[in-house]
Amino acid sequence: MQRFLDPSVLAEISSLDLIAKTVVDGFVAGLHRSPDFGFSQEFAEYRAYSPGDDLRHVDWNVFARTERAYLKRYRGETNSLLTVLLDASNSMNFTSHKITKMDYARYAAASLFYLAIHNQRDAAGLIVFDDEVRNYIRPSTRQGQINRLLHGLELAEPRARTDFAKPLQHFQEFLRRRGVVLIISDFYEAPERIIRTIEPLRFHGNEIVLFHVLDPQEIRPDLGEPAVFVDLETREEMEITPEYVRNDYRQKIQQHIATLRDLARGAGMDYFLLATDQPLDGALREYLSIRQGRN
């Protein structure tokens, strides 16, 4: 089943929900554990029913004895709010093989949604942004939420350029409830500026994870002869030599990754680097480990 986590295999599948199902089922099967992993069966508390709550979770025995409706809550269902912030700037359109960074980010987000909603019973939401917020799907556990999220992902075509500062205030409006916030981006911005922009989200008690999506050619570019590079976001052109790519660029990108990781962890965030030629289970594993830690 491991091969179904391979992005190049997933690229052959057109349906995003099928991709998500395939990934998650394959991931779960690969754990050799119960499919209910992470879904706690331990009773936690009763909570008074409020309009909008799912009636399936009402403890009818208590209602029969007391004529009051209570919802039975289990451990693991607390703080189960997943919000994915997906960068849809033009730079996410880069690829050196079958899968663009945007595709990889979609697969990862879809798989996380599927895992959260179907396996963890978590509410999941999506914010698509570039230099402004382009789409917002409120976190919910309602029926059909997964379809809305996947549809939102399919609509998220890269355009414009990344700007974390501008949509930041919108993020804060949307993220008033505590939960897990996953930011999927290639983070072509100064690390200090990124962390400074995202850090306020942490103040609301959110668990923030930076999923840094990069193409292998961005991490370790291979240039045989001098070429003219065009910036996908700014359309700026520059002539590049193999010597510079081989020496200076690699040093700079590695330093950028290290700085971003260090600053993120220093600010209480998690950082995870996703190379688009690597399987998707890394992202899922990261999410589960964070969610477990929250319980």
Add this chain to the structure above:
Amino acid sequence: MGFLAPWFLAGAAAMGLPLYLHLLRRHTTTPRSFSSLMFFERRTQSSVRHRRLRYLLLLSLRLALLALLALSFANPYVKRTVANASGDKLLFLVIDNSFSMRAGSRLADAKREAISVLNSRAPSDRAQIAALGSQVHVLTQPIQDPSALRTTVESIHPGDSLGSFGELARAIRSMRENTRVPIELHLFSDMQKSNMPAGFSEMALPPGVTLVLHPVAKAAQPNWAVESVNAPSQVWDPQKARVDAVIAGYETPAATRTVSLVVNGKTIDSRKVEVPADGRASVEFQSLNVPYGFSRCEVRIDSADSLPADDSYLFAVERSDPQHVLFVHESSDSHSPLFFGAALASAAEASFTLDPVTVERLLGIDYSKYAFVVLSDVISLPAQSENDLLRYVRGGGSILIAVGTSAARRAHVPVFGESILAAHDYARDGEHFLTVGEADSSHPSLQSSESWAGVKFYYAVSVDPANSRVIAKLTDQTPLLLDKSIGEGHALLLASGLDNLTNDLPIQPVFVPFVKQTARYLSGTEDRTGFRLVDSFLELRTTKEQAVSVEVIDPAGHRPLSLQEATSAQSYQLTSAGFYEVRLANGREELVGVNADRRESDLALIDDDVLALWRGKTGTDSQQSSVAGQSREPAKPYGLWWYAMLLVLVAALGESFLAARYLTPRTEEP
């Protein structure tokens, strides 16, 4: 500079290809998209410029490669004189050791002069030594070792050859074709006029040769010499043998000279002769009283000049009994033995004795004791006798057959074997007579004969000339004289008679030399002479006498032929004066007196203006003129194509190196 094949320069148009690849294609490169350029810096522009510079180096190498390739195929050349091709020169020292250099101290002076030239040469100059006689004998390779060169010069001995400046020029021309180094030719000679070739142009030296003359004789010296001797090589009757000698004086006053005839070292006769000033005088010795066998004879004059070597003339004489000739005729024919015998007897030296015999008395004769046999118009020859004669001829004997009117009664010529086709009686035919139409004067029988044009032939038979050499024909193309090889011998057929009935040959002046030459030819003594000139060749064997050893003993008593040469050499060059003892392949022994060419006795010098002209044709012997000579040398085209090909190779290697360095995709390190 020019091009031998300039149309190949059109190939330089291919230079547009690398221009296209480097320049035009560069501008059509599709930019590659990249996520962000935030990690690239503007300063990379400078590295791009640097890369362009290196690519321009590659471009220039490719352009040079194509241009040089087109250039090499166009075969460029530059014109330059041969003398400019190299800085050094070759000193070619030629020392004349011809016969005239024996006069006085000429050869010693020449060698001393040559050594002084060797001592004064630059140490870097190579020198080569040669001796000049009738040919140029190169004695060393071009070397710088002064002691070896000096030793070689000192080892040159006087020779007996006739010097030839024409041969020297030919050798220099041949040498010049094989070397690019300019040659400085030093000639140490007495500059004898007789050494010049018939045409002055034969002395012309090629460009690049500077002639420096070192005359060792300042003026002509008087010289008397025995110029020639006419003596028989064989003597049968000493009283009938005569010796004629010519005494010549060159640049001499009138003088009385004593001429001696010396046989085996003993003077047997002596005469006084008045030699006019710068003229000649003849001396005749009436008898040559020599013992049986070979004798070493010479005609000698008293020595009174600086060149005593030409005061005697050597010749060899063999005394033997006269050879017998068997003359077979019909008893009714008394004319032919009379005419033939008279002619044979009147021939010089009377070396043959005619033994006439009729056909009836032919049986039982031993033919082997006769030098040759004559069949004169024999009507009927007994079969036994014909077989014996045929056996005699096949075994190496010779026969002369004259076919007269008897041929009408025969179908074929006896011994000769060929059939008689017809008999022509020109007197009856109304033509009265025919004359000789064609005659092969190269045949020994006709070699020294006068013209046969006046001889009238009234009767002749037509013989099938199938396997014979036709020597003479009548005007109606009837073969008159035929020569046929039968076994080891010869048969000579005269298609008419030896009497004066069928022709008037016996009473014509041409008859005596014809009989004499024919007798010598048939007896095998026609080519024997008692004296020869230096550098002439002595035939040692015929083509049939292969793998038979010969022997030559030179005047010094040495055997100059090796064992292999003794069994294979066809001829031997007589290189020095004196007596040579020779045993030929046919077993015959000979003694030959060899004399220097008497043209060497004339010590007259070449005129100064002729020498100046010779030097002028090649520049001069002075440094100044040498330079002028070089400037006059015709410029030769000097090909440069292989230089261009060498540069093509270098450019190709450089291009490969740079292309491999710049254009090969790099392997990603892990």
